[in-house]
Amino acid sequence: MENSGKSESILARISGQLAAIEKRDWELWMIVVGTGILTGVALVALLFPAAILHQGVVRLDIEISRELFAGLVALLVLFNTYVISRRMQLRRMREAVISTAVQNELIRLQSFMDPLTEVYNRRSLDDMAGRYIARAHRQQKPLTFMVVDADDFKDINTRFGHLTGDFVLAEIAALLRGAVRGSDSVVRSGGDEFLIIMADAPLEGGQIVRTRIAKSLEDWNRGGHLTDFQLSLSMGLAEWSPGMTLDQVMTEADKEMYAIKAEHKRP
Structure with a gap:
């Protein structure tokens, strides 16, 4: 947008x-x-x-x-x-x-673009999310946020080097871009953390996108890009509702993301 x-x-x-x-x-x-x-x-x-x-x-x-x-x-x-x-x-x-x-x-x-991943950067987040929220409020349409975090990303940098780490970040961004529509936006909100803003999408629509990303990630891992290492992503969803601020909806998405990350760490 x-x-x-x-x-x-x-x-x-x-x-x-x-x-x-x-x-x-x-x-x-x-x-x-x-x-x-x-x-x-x-x-x-x-x-x-x-x-x-x-x-x-x-x-x-x-x-x-x-x-x-x-x-x-x-x-x-x-x-x-x-x-x-x-x-x-x-x-x-x-x-x-x-x-x-x-x-x-x-x-x-x-x-407003992150040169490494070719998605929006953190600087654009507040303005962009504000416009999505304003549009959803004005048109009374659903709006869903997804927080995506790479699991054990520090291990990738340690084992394979920072160049490989940069490559993995770019690949993650490509997977996310390929899973969303043109009306959605992908933002690199932190070092190895991304945010997807999905316009006109209820929580169920976000779950479909999450499943699509997981399938693409499985295909990527089968490509053998990282020797003896399976890349995994923790993805938390939250649907915006009238009256919620960006921080509030992000907090809700973070809660689910961290819960999923904890499950990934269980043996």
């Missing part, structure tokens, strides 16, 4: 800048039309006295000096050059406004 408030602000700013450019474009066309009208009036004023009606045919008897003709041609060329250059300038201004806006938005989005 995009940050609707900031997106609306960005769109409003871009619209304002483009509107100012369109105004200049409109003013340019008014100059062109006005110049055309004045030129037409001048030609009529110049040619009318020289017009002779003879047997139903209008004939013009006019002489134009070479200097005047050259001046008119030069004026026409200069005017067209001005119009073309202004049009090109306005086009470049439009492109610059759009390009700058796109680049700024990419930079903003990158600041």
